[in-house]
Amino acid sequence: MDFSIASIWAHTGLFARCIIFTLGIMSIASLVVMAERMLVFRKTRADSRNFAAKMGAILAKGDLNTAANTNLGKDVGHLGRVINAGLTAYRISPNNKDVAVESVARALERQAQREVQSMKRGLGLLATVGSTAPFVGLLGTTMGIVTAFQLMATSGSGGLGTISAGIAEALITTAFGLLVAIPAVMAYNFLQGWVDARAVDISESSNEFLDVVARHLGGGAHSSHAA
Incomplete structure (x- = not known):
């Protein structure tokens, strides 16, 4: 038997082909999520930086x-949506410092949680693909080995030559499963790290904004904010 990819595929059984098609779908889905998340993250970071530059100049005063x-x-990016939620809460809050600060803090926290959850969208699929693809490939391997031994029993002869085709078919599914899982795990870890870093940025910016609100209200300037 020629152990090229084409030859192995030609001798692959229906079950193994179903496994490979399943892994192919999992691979395409993970690649789509990777590309979509990278584009979204790139845009929201750029928008957040632009918002911070413009709004930061106003808040600095x-x-x-x-x-x-x-x-x-x-x-305005993820950062802009969080700070805007705080500004909205400030604008409609009563003329009581403690109540106003608490209202702004809750608004910032709620929006921050929404933003982090939104950024995590699709990462569950990457985690699922990364953790299950090797087992899907292993299922194909197990069934391929069973088939190989069945062929050996049917032929009535032993030896590696008798079962080599079945073993090759079995191992190709494991290899394909690993090829699908490794990029998915790497992408998940990278994107999850990016989300965690942005969550820290949001928390720091929210606390800085809350400090500005507290100082502003402490100076008695809140009485005219609704005008």
Whole structure:
């Protein structure tokens, strides 16, 4: 038997081909998630940086009233959506410092959780592919070995030559399973690390914004914020 990919595929049984097709679908799905998440992350980081540059100049002056009434558009990234939630809560909060600060803090936390959850979308699929693809390939390997020994029993002769085709068919599914799983695991770890880093950025920015709100209210400037 010629042990080329084409020859092995020609001798592959129906069950092994189903396993390979399943792994192929898993691979395509993981690649789509990788590409989509990379594009989304790249855009939201760029939008967040632009928002931080523009809004940071306003907040650096402590002018929350101007910041609350400034519209920087919809493309503000994850950071912009969190800070805008805080500004909205500030704008509608009562003229009580403790209540206002608590209201802003809750708004920031709620939006931060939404943003982190949104960024994690699709990562569960990568984790599933990375953890299950080797076992799917192993299932094909197990059935291939069973088939190989059945052929040996049917032929009534032993030796490696009798079962070599079945073993080759079996091992190709394991190899394919690993080829699908390894990129998925690497992509999951990279993207999860990126999400964790952005979660830290959001937390730091939220705390800095909350400090600005507390100082602003402490100075008695909140009484005119709804004007």
